[in-house]
Amino acid sequence: MADIEYFFSVISPWTYLAGPRFTALAARHGLSVVYRPLDITALFGRTGGVPLGQRHPSRQAYRLADLARQARRAGMPITLEPAFFPTNAAPASYAIIAAQEAGGGDIAALVQGLLAACWAEDKNVADDAVIRAALEAAGFDPALADKGLFTAADTYTRNLEAAVTAGVFGAPSWVAPDGAVFWGQDRLDDLDAHLAEAV
Numbered sequence: 001m002a003d004i005e006y007f008f009s010v011i012s013p014w015t016y017l018a019g020p021r022f023t024a025l026a027a028r029h030g031l032s033v034v035y036r037p038l039d040i041t042a043l044f045g046r047t048g049g050v051p052l053g054q055r056h057p058s059r060q061a062y063r064l065a066d067l068a069r070q071a072r073r074a075g076m077p078i079t080l081e082p083a084f085f086p087t088n089a090a091p092a093s094y095a096i097i098a099a100q101e102a103g104g105g106d107i108a109a110l111v112q113g114l115l116a117a118c119w120a121e122d123k124n125v126a127d128d129a130v131i132r133a134a135l136e137a138a139g140f141d142p143a144l145a146d147k148g149l150f151t152a153a154d155t156y157t158r159n160l161e162a163a164v165t166a167g168v169f170g171a172p173s174w175v176a177p178d179g180a181v182f183w184g185q186d187r188l189d190d191l192d193a194h195l196a197e198a199v
Contacts, residue, residue: 004031005175007163008111009040010092010125011085013067015172016115017074018185022172023108025188029195031177035100035107036159037093040171043160047169052086070185077120084124091145092125094152095135098144101151105139113137 004026008015026033041051052060064080071078092114100107113134117123123130132142166175173183174191178198182191 003034004177005034005036005162005166006172007036007038007159007166007168007175008172009089010037010096010111010114011087011089011118012040012115012171013078013119014070014185016078016112016119017067017070017076018172018188019108019112019115020076021074021185021188022174023112025192025195026108029192031195033108035096035111036162037089037096037111037156038159038163038171039089039093039156043163043169043171046160046164049169079119079122082118083122084126085118087118087124088126090126090153090156091128092131092134093156094149095131095145097152097155098148099135099138099140101148102140102144104141105135107138110134110138110140 006022025031043049044051052063055063067078067080096107096111096114099105099110114125114131117130117134118125125131128145131145135144136142163169163173166179167181168175168183170183172185173181175181176191176194176198180194182188182194
């Protein structure tokens with residue numbers, strides 16, 4: 001089973017919208033997914049991106065309008081201006097890293113559960129109780145929220161470096177087994193076609 005690398009931020013609404021379709025796509029192609037949560041603000045700084053709050057008002061307004069459109073198209077609930085955004089993405093990212101290392105649960109469900117907590121449920125994904133609940137709901141030991149933090153922090157940093165090296169500059173992004181990069185939830189059809197052609 002080939003690996004596909006999935007670079008994302010747990011506070012990215014576009015990653016939230018991509019989740020169910022990407023999970024189905026990966027299963028359809030028999031891919032093993034390597035989940036690589038990263039610091040999106042640091043990625044912007046390294047690759048020429050601009051943090052949301054520093055973008056021109058017209059860009060910010062368009063983002064909100066497009067998020068609403070894309071959520072309707074996907075049939076997914078979304079809170080366009082969540083109560084806890086932005087928030088510290090590191091604790092939830094560390095939990096994902098620890099869970100992926102531990103195994104035994106549904107990592108895709110964990111990632112989507114944390115994204116939904118932010119973008120559909122108005123919860124703070126930096127809150128320990130929210131992280132523990134997401135771990136438990138996805139079949140993982142809630143105590144993973146406290147385990148391997150130093151190792152997870154190191155992996156979180158290495159995920160950023162791996163993203164920059166691979167040519168990733170936004171979230172969500174996927175690096176196919178042949179190294180091709182696809183950025184954005186609206187490029188899943190292109191990724192699907194690419195994977196089909198690569199067989």
